[in-house]
Amino acid sequence: MPLIPEEPQIHESAQGPRTAPTPRPVPGPRPAAPSRPGRPGPLRPAPPVQRTPRDVAAAKPGPPGPAASAAPAANPQIQLIPASAEGALDAADEAVDLLLESGRAPGDVLVITTGRPHPWAEHELSFGDASYWAQHDAGDDVFYTDAAVASRAASRPVVVVAVNGGPDTAAAVALPLAHARAGALLIVCGDPQQINSVLGTGV
Numbered sequence: 001m002p003l004i005p006e007e008p009q010i011h012e013s014a015q016g017p018r019t020a021p022t023p024r025p026v027p028g029p030r031p032a033a034p035s036r037p038g039r040p041g042p043l044r045p046a047p048p049v050q051r052t053p054r055d056v057a058a059a060k061p062g063p064p065g066p067a068a069s070a071a072p073a074a075n076p077q078i079q080l081i082p083a084s085a086e087g088a089l090d091a092a093d094e095a096v097d098l099l100l101e102s103g104r105a106p107g108d109v110l111v112i113t114t115g116r117p118h119p120w121a122e123h124e125l126s127f128g129d130a131s132y133w134a135q136h137d138a139g140d141d142v143f144y145t146d147a148a149v150a151s152r153a154a155s156r157p158v159v160v161v162a163v164n165g166g167p168d169t170a171a172a173v174a175l176p177l178a179h180a181r182a183g184a185l186l187i188v189c190g191d192p193q194q195i196n197s198v199l200g201t202g203v
Helices: 048-057 088-101 119-125 130-136 168-181 191-201
Strands: 077-082 109-113 144-146 156-162 182-190
Touching: 048 191, 088 119, 088 182, 109 130, 109 168, 119 130, 119 144, 130 144, 144 156, 156 168, 168 182, 168 191, 182 191
Parallel strands: 077 182, 109 144, 109 156, 156 182
Antiparallel strands: none
16 A cells, blocks of 8 residues: 655744844944034045144143154144045045044144035035135134135144145145145145145245
């Protein structure tokens, strides 16, 4: 007599709908970044910039680090962040974020662009030239300007330059001016060959 295989028994508990909720991912901590118009999300620039705030002439005591220059006002440190003309503005923003996160006061920082103005500057200039420069004179926030009018800006402890295009002469004008305006630190974001040629002859 042939054997008839039994149908497999499917237990009710194995075929019902699965009701266990899928665990939702827990968002990780977000790095805090100052909220200014047009700011990109904070990223990390090249490691040399991370150390520069410690080396800058000190308004406030900080953790021990490499000895600062004896006369930073006369000879500011220069940090170069290689970047394309298209990426120079983002690199400058990243450097500013690191400076602020390390404790540098916003009013200590001046940002100069050689090409298209920073979105913050475009936004503030939409309210008029007088309002824009009044914010500069208040000196309580990062101030963004472009090379064409940067000569109106006062000196600040840190000057960041984004070599983001513009006329051929823009970098040649902006870099020596930025060097003169920087009290302790000059950060330049752009093409290293272009920057070194200008700083080597113009400063």
